[in-house]
Amino acid sequence: MNTFNLGPAILFVPADRPERYAKAYERSDAIIIDLEDAVAPDDRPAARRALAAHLANMDAATTAKTIVRVNPVNEPDYLDDVKLLSTTSVAYVMVPKAENPTDCDHISAALPGVELIALCETATGVVQAANIARHPAVAGLMWGSEDLMVSTGGTSSRFPDATYRDVPRFARAQVLLAAAAAGKASIDTIHTDISPTQQFIAEAEDAVATGWTAKACIHPAQVQIVRQAYTPTDTEIEYAESLLHEVAHQAGVFQFRGTMVDSPLIAHAQNILDRAAKLKAI
Numbered sequence: 001m002n003t004f005n006l007g008p009a010i011l012f013v014p015a016d017r018p019e020r021y022a023k024a025y026e027r028s029d030a031i032i033i034d035l036e037d038a039v040a041p042d043d044r045p046a047a048r049r050a051l052a053a054h055l056a057n058m059d060a061a062t063t064a065k066t067i068v069r070v071n072p073v074n075e076p077d078y079l080d081d082v083k084l085l086s087t088t089s090v091a092y093v094m095v096p097k098a099e100n101p102t103d104c105d106h107i108s109a110a111l112p113g114v115e116l117i118a119l120c121e122t123a124t125g126v127v128q129a130a131n132i133a134r135h136p137a138v139a140g141l142m143w144g145s146e147d148l149m150v151s152t153g154g155t156s157s158r159f160p161d162a163t164y165r166d167v168p169r170f171a172r173a174q175v176l177l178a179a180a181a182a183g184k185a186s187i188d189t190i191h192t193d194i195s196p197t198q199q200f201i202a203e204a205e206d207a208v209a210t211g212w213t214a215k216a217c218i219h220p221a222q223v224q225i226v227r228q229a230y231t232p233t234d235t236e237i238e239y240a241e242s243l244l245h246e247v248a249h250q251a252g253v254f255q256f257r258g259t260m261v262d263s264p265l266i267a268h269a270q271n272i273l274d275r276a277a278k279l280k281a282i
Contacts, residue, residue, distance in 0.1 A: 004140050004185030005278070006030035006065060006092075008214045008230035009223040012190065014038035015068075016047035021054055027220040029227075030065040035081050036072070036096050044077050048084050055088040067117060069094035073106045082110045092117060092139065097147065099124040101135045108137035115139035117187065120178075122151040126171040129178035140185030142216065143175035162191075162199040176212060185213040194219040204229035208275075232276045240269035 007029025013020050015035045024031045033054075039047045051068070058066065068090050070081035085093065093111060095103055098118040107116060116137045120129045121144030133141055145157035145168045157168040164172065172188070179186035188207040193200040204226050207215045215226045232240070243256055244266065253262045 004213060006067075006214065008208075008279070009217055009226040010067070010187060010214050011217045011220065011223060012038065012069075014047070015051045016043045018050040018054060023220070025062065025065060028217065028223045029214075030067060032067045032069050032094060032216065034069045035077070036069050041077070044071075044080075048080060052084055052088070055085075055090060058089065063089050063091055066090060067092040067094050069096060069119075070107070072097045073103050082107065085111055085114075091115060094119055094142070097122055097125060098128075098132055100128050101131055104132065104135040104137055108135075117142055117185075119144055120171075120175050121145075121147040123148065124151070126174050129175050130181065133178045133182035133184050138182075138184060140187060140213065141175050141179040142187035142189065143172055144189050145171070162193065162197070176210065179213075180211060186211070188212040188215040190216045190218045191222070192218070194221055196221065196225045201225055201229070227279075230275065231279055232272045236272050237276055240272040243269045244273070 009028050010030045010032060011024050011028035012032045012034055013024040015033050016039045021031070021033070033051060035044060035047055035051065055066075068081075068085060070085070070093060071077040073095070091114065093107060093114050094117040095107055096119045098104065098120055099122060104116050104118060108114065114137070116135070117140050118132045118135070118138050119142045120126050120132065125132070126143070126148065129141060132138060145164065148168060148171055149155065149157050152167065154167070156165070158164055176186050188203075191200045191203055200222070204215055208229050215229075217223050217226060239257075243261065246254070246256055247266055253260060255261065259265070
């Protein structure tokens with residue numbers, strides 16, 4: 001069962017920029033403090049010291065909104081990352097370049113009780129997404145497009161109009177389906193467009209429509225776009241409430257406002273109301 005409840009807009013912040021932590025919490029639903037790609041290798045010791053000081057002073061509410069992305073399990077910085085986290089109360093750890101359940105075994109053994117967000121961003125990770133999602137310590141899956149292209153020998157995940165090429169689109173679907181089949185959360189990857197371009201807005205709206213639990217952001221300006229996409233409109237809420245009210249007076253398939261309604265459409269309506277209730281509670 002998916003117990004992930006961090007909200008739809010999750011903001012990355014480099015671990016070596018502690019002055020940004022507070023603003024990141026204020027401007028998003030949760031944050032990913034990144035010890036991996038966002039920090040140069042030579043800066044990671046200082047980043048760990050800054051993160052350690054922050055984690056030592058977190059209250060319960062802040063802890064519940066914090067994900068730490070460590071380095072891959074086969075890289076030297078990983079051991080130092082895990083050593084740091086073993087003395088903290090961090091609740092979520094992101095596993096980059098996850099390629100099999102064994103990667104999750106390593107971290108869950110070192111950090112008992114911590115929930116994992118497995119980042120499937122290589123060809124192997126995408127192929128193994130279903131197996132990774134079933135790991136008991138995994139709370140959710142995320143996917144990544146650019147590292148995926150590195151693993152395939154490609155050079156670009158998107159067409160000139162910023163829409164995805166077929167291979168990343170396939171990978172995105174694979175990871176979403178793997179998470180949903182296992183009853184786990186799903187986090188759609190970042191978009192490099194910091195400004196609210198129409199393509200970014202469309203991508204956020206597609207994440208909602210296809211069932212992603214959340215979308216990752218790399219800039220505070222993206223957060224509001226994601227929140228707007230995930231927030232049902234008054235019209236959508238009114239339609240869903242009215243349809244569900246009508247269900248009590250119908251048996252089997254029925255017509256509602258010119259549309260034939262069966263059980264999947266009833267479930268869609270309930271999902272809209274559930275999403276509205278969840279956002280109201282955040």
